[in-house]
Amino acid sequence: MTWDIEVDVAVVGGGACGVMTALRAAGDPGLVVAVFERSAREGCNAAISSGSLAAGGTRFQAAAGIDDSPRRHAEDILRASGDEEWRPVVEALCAAAPRIVEWLADTGYPIEIGTDMPRAGMTAPRLHTDTGRLGGARLMRHLRALLAARDNAAFVDEARAVDLVSRDGEVTGVVVAQNGALQRVRAGAVVLAADGFAADEALVEQYLPHLGTPFYGGVSTSTGDALPWALRLGARLRNMGAGLRSGLVVVDHGTRVSPALPFNGAVLVNLDGERFVDEESKGYSSMAGVLRRQPGERAAMIWDAAAMAATRESEMMRECLAAGAVQDRATLGDLAASLHLTTGQADRALAPLPGRRRLTAPYHLAWVTHGLLATQGGLVIDPSGRVLDEAGAPIPGLYAGGGTACGLAGPHSDGYLSGNGLLSAFGMGWIIGNHLAERTTRAQVQ
Numbered sequence: 256m257t258w259d260i261e262v263d264v265a266v267v268g269g270g271a272c273g274v275m276t277a278l279r280a281a282g283d284p285g286l287v288v289a290v291f292e293r294s295a296r297e298g299c300n301a302a303i304s305s306g307s308l309a310a311g312g313t314r315f316q317a318a319a320g321i322d323d324s325p326r327r328h329a330e331d332i333l334r335a336s337g338d339e340e341w342r343p344v345v346e347a348l349c350a351a352a353p354r355i356v357e358w359l360a361d362t363g364y365p366i367e368i369g370t371d372m373p374r375a376g377m378t379a380p381r382l383h384t385d386t387g388r389l390g391g392a393r394l395m396r397h398l399r400a401l402l403a404a405r406d407n408a409a410f411v412d413e414a415r416a417v418d419l420v421s422r423d424g425e426v427t428g429v430v431v432a433q434n435g436a437l438q439r440v441r442a443g444a445v446v447l448a449a450d451g452f453a454a455d456e457a458l459v460e461q462y463l464p465h466l467g468t469p470f471y472g473g474v475s476t477s478t479g480d481a482l483p484w485a486l487r488l489g490a491r492l493r494n495m496g497a498g499l500r501s502g503l504v505v506v507d508h509g510t511r512v513s514p515a516l517p518f519n520g521a522v523l524v525n526l527d528g529e530r531f532v533d534e535e536s537k538g539y540s541s542m543a544g545v546l547r548r549q550p551g552e553r554a555a556m557i558w559d560a561a562a563m564a565a566t567r568e569s570e571m572m573r574e575c576l577a578a579g580a581v582q583d584r585a586t587l588g589d590l591a592a593s594l595h596l597t598t599g600q601a602d603r604a605l606a607p608l609p610g611r612r613r614l615t616a617p618y619h620l621a622w623v624t625h626g627l628l629a630t631q632g633g634l635v636i637d638p639s640g641r642v643l644d645e646a647g648a649p650i651p652g653l654y655a656g657g658g659t660a661c662g663l664a665g666p667h668s669d670g671y672l673s674g675n676g677l678l679s680a681f682g683m684g685w686i687i688g689n690h691l692a693e694r695t696t697r698a699q700v701q
């Protein structure tokens with residue numbers, strides 16, 4: 256076998272998991288690390304994400320008087336997912352999360368605890384975000400700049416991995432298509448960080464037919480490229496019917512309203528003028544299923560000036576406002592007309608649930624529907640990110656994290672808790688990168 260390039264660590268995909276893996280592995284100056292990215296121009300989900308990082312037990316929470324811990328975080332995730340079998344992975348990720356958030360801050364990233372970001376299923380405020388609320392693009396720019404400053408790491412763009420190379424069941428490299436030619440990259444370890452398959456209609460139809468035809472809100476590069484390569488080597492798939500869904504997608508715009516709106520009094524009214532759900536009781540992924548069952552698969556999200564003031568600085572609301580996705584209604588009568596209701600019917604629909612406040616005019620309105628943002632099923636890994644085969648043994652030389660690996664939602668999309676996506680990606684990147692760096696250090700000592 257002839258090789259075109261030799262590295263210690265080859266990372267497939269330069270999004271959240273891939274860049275974090277590379278940064279941590281390259282912390283060992285004895286390792287040469289290469290990230291092969293299909294297309295930074297088309298982008299990764301991390302860069303279009305809200306950039307909200309779930310972590311329990313950070314110094315930012317402590318400073319805000321919030322009592323939280325990795326254990327409590329893990330219990331929240333497992334309560335939502337019911338996926339006890341995945342507990343070791345969940346606990347490993349939750350243990351890494353506060354260290355990642357604090358490390359990010361120490362690298363100069365402006366981060367804070369989002370005390371104004373309540374989410375269903377979260378027993379303590381634990382979403383951390385950049386101080387300007389600019390979303391994931393800013394975070395990914397920061398991380399890629401850190402990687403660019405490393406002498407022993409390269410980010411190779413427009414380089415789509417197309418296959419793995421293996422010998423006697425051990426992964427020895429990866430084949431990359433670049434400038435019309437195939438490059439054979441020899442690697443001591445290959446890390447699959449190419450995200451899931453939500454952009455591949457046939458795979459979504461195969462594994463998630465129950466979603467119907469949702470709006471797709473992720474990037475075009477999530478086509479599940481890495482899954483067949485790993486399956487050929489005996490890897491296993493898990494929880495393939497679960498997705499990160501959103502019930503906050505604005506019809507005709509594709510932007511999302513803030514998940515904090517229901518916690519500030521916003522109500523949902525369907526085309527029949529019915530209030531059909533306790534808005535605070537559902538996470539946005541689970542709300543997607545509720546919306547799919549409504550007439551026209553949509554409902555009006557209605558809120559007022561106080562709710563707007565509490566949420567407008569989020570990147571999601573800024574995008575909605577810039578897109579013209581929010582309608583204003585001065586009076587209850589105006590609002591009722593938009594909902595094809597009488598003023599009395601609209602007044603009844605807005606009646607607050609026990610313990611909640613009543614919205615007051617003027618009102619804001621957005622018609623929301625369900626969307627799919629990313630898939631949550633994927634390869635079975637162990638808590639170190641090693642890809643496991645049918646017998647539960649690690650496939651030598653092969654790691655996976657982020658959306659390529661099985662996620663944290665459990666078997667159903669309803670089990671997705673806010674922040675799970677980047678936790679899986681950054682968390683497993685952190686774990687795998689550290690593991691690879693430690694492994695060579697140990698090998699050198701021996």
Ligand SMILES: Cc1cc2nc3c(=O)[nH]c(=O)nc-3n(C[C@H](O)[C@H](O)[C@H](O)COP(=O)(O)OP(=O)(O)OC[C@H]3O[C@@H](n4cnc5c(N)ncnc54)[C@H](O)[C@@H]3O)c2cc1C
Binds near residue numbers: 414477657659680
């Ligand atoms: C709109 C939106 C908002 C979100 N908001 C949040 C949030 O606030 N908090 C949260 O926790 N999660 C959020 N998520 C989920 C989160 O973004 C993902 O779970 C996370 O980015 C997955 O990380 P990843 O590294 O697996 O994939 P990505 O970040 O998508 O990176 C994968 C990379 O692999 C590349 N790639 C694909 N195939 C190949 C190939 N064959 N060869 C080389 N490269 C390849 C892609 O081009 C891409 O750059 C959001 C998702 C969306 C879509």
